[in-house]
Structure formats: C-alpha cells, structure tokens
Amino acid sequence: MASETLTPNPGTMMRAVVQAGFGDDGTYEVQSVPKPGLKDGEVLVQVKAVSINKGDWHSRVGEPGMVKMAVDVKAKPIPGHDYAGVVVEVGPGVEGVEAGDEVFGMCDRGAFAEFVAARETDVVSMPAGVTFEDAAALASAGMTAIQALRAGAKLEAGDKVCIVGASGGVGSFAVQLAKTVFDADVTAVCSGRNAAVVRSLGADDVIDYTEAAFTDVTPEPKYKTIVDLVGTTPVADCRAVLADDGSLVRVAFGEEEGFMFPLNKVLGMMARSMFTSQKLVPFFQEPNAEDLRFLAGLTEEGKIRAHTTSIEGGLGAIPEAVADMGAGRAVGKRVVRV
Numbered sequence: 001m002a003s004e005t006l007t008p009n010p011g012t013m014m015r016a017v018v019q020a021g022f023g024d025d026g027t028y029e030v031q032s033v034p035k036p037g038l039k040d041g042e043v044l045v046q047v048k049a050v051s052i053n054k055g056d057w058h059s060r061v062g063e064p065g066m067v068k069m070a071v072d073v074k075a076k077p078i079p080g081h082d083y084a085g086v087v088v089e090v091g092p093g094v095e096g097v098e099a100g101d102e103v104f105g106m107c108d109r110g111a112f113a114e115f116v117a118a119r120e121t122d123v124v125s126m127p128a129g130v131t132f133e134d135a136a137a138l139a140s141a142g143m144t145a146i147q148a149l150r151a152g153a154k155l156e157a158g159d160k161v162c163i164v165g166a167s168g169g170v171g172s173f174a175v176q177l178a179k180t181v182f183d184a185d186v187t188a189v190c191s192g193r194n195a196a197v198v199r200s201l202g203a204d205d206v207i208d209y210t211e212a213a214f215t216d217v218t219p220e221p222k223y224k225t226i227v228d229l230v231g232t233t234p235v236a237d238c239r240a241v242l243a244d245d246g247s248l249v250r251v252a253f254g255e256e257e258g259f260m261f262p263l264n265k266v267l268g269m270m271a272r273s274m275f276t277s278q279k280l281v282p283f284f285q286e287p288n289a290e291d292l293r294f295l296a297g298l299t300e301e302g303k304i305r306a307h308t309t310s311i312e313g314g315l316g317a318i319p320e321a322v323a324d325m326g327a328g329r330a331v332g333k334r335v336v337r338v
C-alpha cells in the first residue's frame, strides 16, 4: 500500500535509542547517529511505530546471563526488533518494494530508530486498514504465537488448548490464533483483572492463576496442547493435565539465577521427552516473513487483531517502556509511535 504521508529525511543523521551496555539504568540513550546505508537487496524504512517485547528487556539487562553472549551491543548498538513504517529508499537490486510502500517487519536489532535498513525479503506489506502501531505489534508476538501453536500436537477442531500467560503480548495473539486457525477450545490462564480481555479475544474458559494453579483443574478431556508463556509450573504438573498424545510447548522458562539457565531447562525437557508419549517442546521463535504475511492476511480479514497499549513520547519513551517490561505486567502489546 502506498503512503500519502511520505516524509523522507534529506539528512544523513537520525535519532535512535543507543545501548551502551547491560543493565537497567543509563544503558539506553537517545542519540543522533548516522542513518543506515543500504546494501544490495535492502530498503530503508522510515519507522512510524515500534512494539516492545519482553526480549528487549532481556537484551537490555543481560539476563539470563547467556543473553550477554548472544547480544553484541558494540556491533549492533541500536536495540529493538518490531517496526512498521514507510519505505523511503530502495537499494540496488530491489524489485518487489517501492518508495512509499507501507510495511512492517522484525529485525535483529535496530528498530528503535527513525530509520531501519531491512532486506526486501524481510518486510511485509501492512494489512489494509490497520494502524502502524497495530502492525508493529503483530511482528514478534504474532509470529511466536503461531509458531508455538504449530510446534505442538496436530490440532483438530474442538481440541482443548491451554494458553498460560494469555493476557500478555504473545498470549493475546495465541488465544485468537488457537480459535481462528485451529478452531480449538481455549482455556486462558491469566489473573482475574485480565479475564475480560482474554474472553474478548475469544477464550472459552479462564483460569485465574492468583486463585488456583491451572494444573489444579484437570480438564475433560485433557489438553492437547499447553503453550506456556510463563514457565514456572513444574513439567510434571503440566503433564498431569496433558493428554497422552498432547504437547507442552514451553516458550518461557521462568526466571532463575545461574550460568546454565535456561539451557538446563531445555535439556531437561528434551531428555524427559524421550521417555513419554507426550511431546515436550522447548520452543524458540524463528523469524520468517512468510508467517508475517500469514498474520497480515488474518488481520486484514478481521480474524485477529492486536490488543495494544499506546505509549506517548516517541523514541524518548522507549527506555522507560522497556524497563517496565521487566515487571511482567503488560496487557497485550505495548507500542510506541515514533
């Protein structure tokens, strides 16, 4: 879709959030930095909105410790993954994207800026009739949700699916996708304050984890898939409410000290998996433009929608917005208009 509000920046500099190291305080600062240059096959996107992920918080504070090995803040000082905006320039060899196209996508850092360079193949046309904020919200969280649901048992209509952490960024998409793509019977696990939100997204049942552990309530029949976005419930307890041919897909692994975390949890699940008919899946999202197109299509058809909280203040609001993710209390996706 072509934009009518194309505002290319004629200068060579841009504003961006720059990460100086790991930690909560003083590690993010909005600075003036060079605009990214374009390589073959890349496009320059003027960022209109970004969404904030729990992963941004992990990358900022450097927890768990393994994150520090994976995130190179010197090589890639600008954080942020999810963006939506307008293409303002195309590099050599780009054929399928034009200046003026409205796109969204995710990148391996660099989104918390006025401009981001992205491979042509990594950007996806914005769904029609959707705001930049809603498109930015869709990227990592929507993709994680659909991939996690697919990673579990093959679902048939009416199968029981449990989403633990249903009110957060990933959960709010997982509830909708489990209903609309898999026609599942969805139990959402969240606190009572968010029960109305998850019901509005399509949950059939809600378990308030502040009243009872979801594993204290054995469904009939048992769950075919549990997508666990929190990761603090023991695997054995999850297995007790899971069908014999069911799947536990663990997207999060709780929070623990220790150099080996979460590798110890991942290896533990893989080892146990060898001795049971149940599928125990330590899950890691794989960025994929095809999935983004699939999610954009569902959005355009009105089958899913982002549940967003818009944060005012542009790039300057991002340091606090990311710090707030550490508390784990987000409802839906937090988005910032840039």
Ligand SMILES: NC(=O)c1ccc[n+]([C@@H]2O[C@H](COP(=O)([O-])OP(=O)(O)OC[C@H]3O[C@@H](n4cnc5c(N)ncnc54)[C@H](OP(=O)(O)O)[C@@H]3O)[C@@H](O)[C@H]2O)c1
Pocket: 053, 054, 055, 140, 141, 144, 164, 165, 166, 167, 168, 169, 170, 171, 189, 190, 191, 192, 193, 194, 209, 229, 230, 232, 250, 251, 252, 253, 283, 284, 285, 325, 328, 329, 330, 331, 332
């Ligand atoms: N493996 C991967 O590839 C991958 C990809 C994306 C995300 N993740 C991880 O997946 C997790 C979820 O991501 P997200 O973006 O959805 O996080 P989020 O937006 O921060 O999720 C926050 C939500 O979790 C709920 N919650 C907290 N404790 C809960 C509990 N014990 N039971 C049920 N709900 C609880 C909160 O509700 P209340 O405030 O009402 O408690 C809040 O609505 C994060 O740990 C993230 O790092 C992993």
